[in-house]
Amino acid sequence: MGKYMARRFIQSVLLFLVFITVTWFLLYALPGDIVTQKFRTNPNIPPEAAETAIRRLGLDRPILEQFWTYVTGFFRGDFGVSFNQYPRPVTDIIAERLPRTIVLFLTAVVTYYWAGFIAGKYLAWRRGKRGEMAITVGGVGLLTVFYPWFALMAIWLFAARLGWLPISKFLDPTEWRNAPYTANEVFMRLFWTVAITSALLFTVQFGASKIRDVGPARATRLGGTVLIIAGFVFYWWGAGGVDIRPFAGDIAEHLVLPVGVLTAVNFAGIMLLTRSSMLETMREDFILTARAKGLPEKAVRDRHAARTALLPVTTSLVLAVATVIDGGIITEFVFSWPGMGEVLISSVTSEDIPLAVAAFSFIGVMALVGHFIVDMLYGVLDPRIRVSGSH
């Protein structure tokens, strides 16, 4: 397993090097010449000022030298200076936006994966019964719905019409006028508490699944979950943040609709996949054996069929990482959610190349890290990979 991990890690790093090289040359070295367009022929900038800016940004150097500066800078965490928000370093912008994207992304992935797997399991079990066709068509409809339009319709329904949730953006500026905290402070606090809570919850679930006896396992699971959630509630309602709470609540409220829409769209893919994976598993002989043994249907479904069917679904997660990131980009654009996707689109439309390259690279890093994690997960789930990987 260790060897397999190391090999995959080295592969990922190599892939990443290829990736940033291609990105950089694509954006800087292609015809169209950003520098000329942005500075030299721009009527709003006096020629001397343009030359100074070009020299300061290092854009008059030979291409290979610029590339080298960029690559070495990248690993030191220095991505240059944004063209449009001039003195502001790109690193600063990314550092602010990246956590916001990761929260959106992680929440959506966990929710849709879990919901899709459960729904797919039931759907496969009901094959040929009433409602199957409706659910399948509905699922495919969600999967192929024109996503920006769907998101806007959700905004219309839940925000404009019913008024339950805010329309878009990250927070409500009128409530923050005299706030003693910056948005990022509040957000990071929210981020870490939720992250720690989820990690603890996952550990408890995982630990409980290792206990063989039903009684203690259930007790551990239930007790642990209640304890952790109580801790979370205690932190936010008691000790930690009485005065910070309304602001955290405001951000959380703005998070609901984007996550909901992203989940709804991606959920269907996992559901349909689980269904076909289950259908293949249900033809296996061991399912027949399990039934012949006289096991109740629920046990056959959850213990025997679903666990085997989980494997191909996890593989699909490898492919889905890219799709979800794409979905995240559209979500951020439609909801004006200030994350990496929004940065990417706005920097591309305003030709802010350093920012665009950095945003795209970070989206690539997210994809690579996502793949790496899913691959590791897969290795843990499927012993065959562990064995063949160790040669």
Place this chain on the structure above:
Amino acid sequence: MTDLGSRPPGTELDATDTEAVESQEIAKAESIWQIRWALFRRSFRANWKLFRRNRIGLAGLMIIGLFAVLAIAPTFLFRAGFWETSTYDPVTGLESDPPTAQLEIVQVVEDPNTQIDIRQVLVDGRISGNLGDVVDVTLQPAPPDSKHWLGTDPLGRDILSQLMFGAKAAFGLGILAATVTVLIGTVVGSVAAFYGGRIDALLMRLADLLIMVPGLAILIVISAVIRFQLWHLALVIGILSGFGGVAIVLKSQALAVKVKPFVDAARVAGGSNARLIFAHIIPNVMPLSFLYMMFTVTTAIQSEATLSFIGLLNVDMSWGLMIQLANNQGYLLQGGRYWWMVFPAGLAVTFIAMAFFLVGRAMDEVVNPRLRRR
């Protein structure tokens, strides 16, 4: 999006009554092309029989047919003179005689903050009159009537005509992208499987990279450098999915074909490598590649709509552009009130993408016997 696992090779043929007749035809046939044609017809008939059982797939096929009619219709309508260009052109058309409504000025509504007469601003700022006056207001966007079946947009252009041109663009884009994907995917997959070794490793690592990177992000970044035309987009999508996921799946299929006796027979008979790949391996990988054609069409249409919604595509008229217009001018959040601006384009993208996806799924059941009902 779909399960890209490896599949058992080939398609299953059901015994049919016509098979005996066809076998005779094949026996009697003289040229190789006659034999191929007869074989093709036979497997097509068997596969169609399997496909037909899937009612959802049939529905998808019907939706595609409907959109195909929509895409062809404007050519016919303009040629036959039912529509004149000045009114019905999707981009430059203008309804010169828009419907009007009579409004009576019953009260002056002032915004308490700005002291501006809200009613006047709403009705385009041209009204001046006293209380009790009745004024004519032109309605634009106008609701559907006998002349414009789906109404007009705020610029007085016909929505139905825009929808039809959008269908044309979507079909062109989807078909081009899918063809490029299949061409590249089959060749790359077959070459990788046939030669193995370094070539295989190189091509497959490239495929890994392409699968991993979010496609929309790539398209957005490329559009920073190039002014995207529709066919650029089709090519890029075709290349991305052709070198990426499709190549991987087709390679595993080609590996199964490569070890079949007829390939060895062809090699012994003196066939060159190119001939082995193009005449023996690729034709046997093709059926599976049609499946991925369907999914590529879905992706291509969605990407086009999304990019033109963001405003990064250099295109005259498309469904994404219609939604962008409706959104930018605030009609989308009015919901049902301006439904003809909101629903036709959004539903068109959804339905056509869904139709191709459903057909793909139904074909999946034909190609992959393990998915069929026992």
